[in-house]
Amino acid sequence: MSSRREFITTSLGVTVAGLFGTQLGFSQSAPHSGLSILVLGGTGFIGPHFVRHAMERGHRVTLFNRGRTNTHLFPDAEKLVGDRNSDLTALEGRRWDGVLDNSGYTPLQVRQSVDLLRNACDQYLFTSTRAVYTDFSAEVMDEDAPVGPKDVPESEWSGYGPNKVLAERIVQDGFGARTLIARPPVIVGPGDRTDRFTYWVDRLDDGGNVLVQGDPDDPIQFVDVRDLAEFYVHLLENSITGIYNTEGPASALNTAGLVHGVRAITATASKLHWLPWDFLLAQGETPQDSLAFWQPPRGRYLNYGRMVNRRAIEKGMRFRPLAATANDTLDWHRSRPAAAQQTLRAGLTRDRERILLVRYRDSR
Numbered sequence: 001m002s003s004r005r006e007f008i009t010t011s012l013g014v015t016v017a018g019l020f021g022t023q024l025g026f027s028q029s030a031p032h033s034g035l036s037i038l039v040l041g042g043t044g045f046i047g048p049h050f051v052r053h054a055m056e057r058g059h060r061v062t063l064f065n066r067g068r069t070n071t072h073l074f075p076d077a078e079k080l081v082g083d084r085n086s087d088l089t090a091l092e093g094r095r096w097d098g099v100l101d102n103s104g105y106t107p108l109q110v111r112q113s114v115d116l117l118r119n120a121c122d123q124y125l126f127t128s129t130r131a132v133y134t135d136f137s138a139e140v141m142d143e144d145a146p147v148g149p150k151d152v153p154e155s156e157w158s159g160y161g162p163n164k165v166l167a168e169r170i171v172q173d174g175f176g177a178r179t180l181i182a183r184p185p186v187i188v189g190p191g192d193r194t195d196r197f198t199y200w201v202d203r204l205d206d207g208g209n210v211l212v213q214g215d216p217d218d219p220i221q222f223v224d225v226r227d228l229a230e231f232y233v234h235l236l237e238n239s240i241t242g243i244y245n246t247e248g249p250a251s252a253l254n255t256a257g258l259v260h261g262v263r264a265i266t267a268t269a270s271k272l273h274w275l276p277w278d279f280l281l282a283q284g285e286t287p288q289d290s291l292a293f294w295q296p297p298r299g300r301y302l303n304y305g306r307m308v309n310r311r312a313i314e315k316g317m318r319f320r321p322l323a324a325t326a327n328d329t330l331d332w333h334r335s336r337p338a339a340a341q342q343t344l345r346a347g348l349t350r351d352r353e354r355i356l357l358v359r360y361r362d363s364r
């Protein structure tokens with residue numbers, strides 16, 4: 001796994017190679033500085049980390065949103081108000097070097113912004129999702145694996161993943177070679193509103209008898225929101241185009257590695273109890289709901305935790321250590337209001353966990 005220090009060294013290496021490209025025989029040009037960047041969204045989860053990092057790097061950021069979410073953020077950034085469903089007039093007649101589209105969920109939303117911005121910016125970076133893939137059973141789950149629902153006429157596609165496939169196509173049609181698409185897995189870290197990773201830092205910090213679903217060898221992937229945001233800025237600064245799986249960590253991790261890695265940042269004693277998927281499924285718990293975060297590696301989810309991230313790494317994506325993600329997420333979580341700390345949006349309640357542990361013990 002690459003360290004932060006290696007990332008900085010690599011970044012500096014790119015800069016030096018850019019400055020002395022001709023003498024060293026590199027074709028890479030220097031990263032762009034002082035970019036103007038429009039963020040469609042910007043005040044949810046990825047957005048704030050991206051905006052902060054881009055501004056620290058000296059770029060000028062414009063935010064476009066409805067002015068409802070986290071309106072206190074970024075008083076020094078330009079803010080344009082509108083609605084992706086109905087009113088883009090605030091974007092008319094303007095120009096930016098790059099656009100980050102975090103808030104496009106439907107083909108209509110993306111078509112409207114692409115039509116308006118295709119001649120008004122150099123690059124369009126669309127945040128898509130791992131959910132575009134048909135399934136996760138291909139032997140090699142790289143960016144060329146099949147996307148979109150199988151055996152369903154396109155006219156009947158609906159829902160999150162299929163809509164993102166259609167939206168990706170609209171970006172590609174509008175921007176051609178200037179297209180940038182990221183397909184993140186579960187995004188974790190400070191500010192995450194889904195609690196899928198936060199559940200584990202909270203649970204292990206609480207200690208005691210901890211139920212862990214599945215098998216210790218189940219593969220797992222996720223991305224720290226800050227690694228994603230930094231990669232986004234790096235892509236725009238270097239005019240990099242293409243489609244990228246943005247799964248972390250850099251090398252294979254199993255759920256034992258995840259849980260022990262998170263446990264290592266707490267000082268609380270805990271005992272881990274691995275309960276098989278089949279037992280939990282029979283009890284009505286599912287990876288789509290209460291057990292969200294990783295999947296049993298079989299059937300259509302065979303390689304869900306083994307997505308190939310080589311292309312992103314080759315273009316400069318780096319991943320901070322799990323301990324850093326876990327520590328910072330726990331610090332952030334403990335700073336949340338009491339209600340948010342007590343009622344997580346993912347994971348088992350402590351009562352349900354106790355019941356399942358007893359039932360499993362009695363079943364053996």
Ligand SMILES: NC(=O)c1ccc[n+]([C@@H]2O[C@H](COP(=O)([O-])OP(=O)(O)OC[C@H]3O[C@@H](n4cnc5c(N)ncnc54)[C@H](OP(=O)(O)O)[C@@H]3O)[C@@H](O)[C@H]2O)c1
Pocket residue numbers: 040041042043044045046047048064065066067068069070082083084085101102103104105127128129130183184185186187188194
């Ligand atoms: N979380 C994950 O694990 C995960 C995984 C894979 C992919 N993704 C992708 O990540 C993206 C979400 O990222 P994020 O929430 O972190 O983005 P963000 O840029 O931080 O925040 C979402 C923004 O969209 C704005 N917005 C919402 N509806 C709008 C509308 N109709 N018109 C204009 N602005 C609107 C919100 O502000 P207002 O409310 O003020 O309008 C907010 O600023 C999505 O594309 C999702 O598919 C997420």
